[in-house]
Amino acid sequence: MPKKLPAAAYILIAMALGIIVGYMIFSNFPDRKSASEIAGYISIMSDVFLRLIKMLIAPLVFSTLVVGIAHMGDAASVGRVFGKALGWFVTASLVSLVLGLILANLLQPGHNLGLPLPDIGASANLATSKFTLKDFVAHLVPKSFAEAMANNEILQIVVFSMFFGVALAALGEKGKLIVEGIDQLAHVMLKITGYVMKLAPLAVFAAMAATVAVNGLEILLKFAVFMGDFYLGLFVLWGALILAGYVFLGPRVLKLLVLIKEAFMLSFATASSEAAYPKILDALDRFGVKRKISSFVMPMGYSFNLDGSMMYCTFATLFIAQAYNIPLTLGTQITMLLILMLTSKGMAGVPRASLVVIAATLNQFNIPEAGLLLILGVDTFLDMGRSATNAVGNSIATAVVAKWEGELLPEDEADAFAHSLDAALPAAVPA
Incomplete structure (x- = not known):
């Protein structure tokens, strides 16, 4: 019997077919x-x-997070995991921003662009007022849990789930029945996720075909230097993340990269980190990360640990300044980096959030917002790399926090659990 192709191979084939079909449409319909x-x-x-x-996403985050926190046992454990995760996220964000800043200064992608610049008075029509620290802090706490669920506000769902999970843990035996019920809900959501993921190759094909049909591949040649420099930056960032993972996880980090390859390609092809969320949870289960850690750290990561998007913010901002020949002193660039460190924390759930953050930063430093029009045409192609990088960063962060907490199964136990999943045996998710 021929060996069945892995799911990642189907996604890769779908991407290739999507590019071919998209380019055929672009060539035959020049209008x-x-x-x-x-x-x-x-x-x-x-x-x-x-x-x-x-x-x-919303019911999956709520159910897995509440059960995970309830299994932690007390508020002190929750606070400890939160502190460790946040420490990693802040450090990773700072490294990502600094890398973007250094590479943009070294490579100078905006100099001698050879493209007509948009008029300085043109607007990219992006709302920038919402990106203030005050609004972000106020936005943390939901006015209504139902509203947070309806709007897929991951950070608000995390805040409510933390309170709910800690309260359940404090109830002890009284809350056990509710914990079991929510645990069953989590398993139902994961079952539905399995059904939805069967559509992934078709979705990847459609996303690639639609993108190439509208933009063609010629646009990549026009922005080859800028895109090449940015993807070079992403490679450097991937190297830094993997190196950091190697420091704490050892050679085992390479196995994690193999496990998340399908999630990586899915987030790349669809330009959506959310699309990969269920797959990353599954990969972390197979890697040996106990669900009470992954269900807590992953949703936090989707709000605080968008490494690829962070690097893009500094890189694109300096690219636009260079294109308009606006010199920025080192002090100004450091100030810009610190502002981005704060404002970018509201990215989660905002469409084209990186562009909104960049637009707000351009306004603050008197750099023409019209410069965003330069990169809008290739933003989807750049977003693919950003989304895939976010998936890698969150996977490594979760595994490292699990190792710190002593909640990472030994490799042989993790392999045994992964085999039980593959064989569809009635194995429980590691709690």
Whole structure:
């Protein structure tokens, strides 16, 4: 019997087919309006897939996080894990921002661009007022849990779930029945996730075909230097993240990278970190991370640990300044970095959040917002790399926090559990 192809291979094939079909449409329908209309119909599948993922995220985060916190036992344990995770996230964010700043200064992607610059008075029509520290802190606490669930506000769901989980743990035996019920809900959501993930290759095909049909591949040649420099920066960042993982996890970090390859490609092809969330949870289970850690750290990471997006913020901001020949002193760049460190923490759940953060930063430093129009055409291609990097960063962060907490199964036990999942045996998720 021929060996079945792994799921990652189907995603890779779907990406290649999507690019071919998309380029055929782009070549045969040079009118952008016609190509966009066709792409709109093609992208229905990827839109439905992403909507199905978004449908699952809120109940999945709530159920897994509440059960995980309840299993931790007390508020002190929750606070300790929160502190360790936040410490990693802040450090990783700082490294990502600094890397973007250093590489943009070294590579100078905006100099001698050879492209017409948008008029300085043009606007990118992005709302920037919401990115203030005051609004972010106020936004942390939900006015209504139902509203937070309905709007997929991950950070607000995390805050409520923390209170709920700690309260359940404090109830002891009285809360045991509720914990068991929510645990069953988590397993139901994971079962539904399995069904939804069967559509992943079709969604990847549609997303790639629609993107290439509208933009073509020629646009990549026009921005080859900028995109090449940015992806070089992402490679450096991946190296830094893997090295950090190696320091704490040893050679085992390479096994984690193999386990998350499908999640990596899925987030890359769909340009969505959320699309990979269920797959990363599954990969962390197989790696040996106990669910009470992964269900807590992963949702936090989606709000605080967007490494690829962070690097893009400094890189793109300096690119635009260089394109308009606006010199920025070292002091100004450091101030910009510190501001981005704060404002970028509200990225989660905001469409094209990186662009919104960059627009707000450009305004504060009198750099033309019109510069965003330069990169809008290739932003989807850049977002693919950012999203995939976010997936890598959150996976490594979760595994490291689990190791720190002593909640990472030994390699042989993790392998045995992974085999039980593959064989569809009735094995429980490590609590």
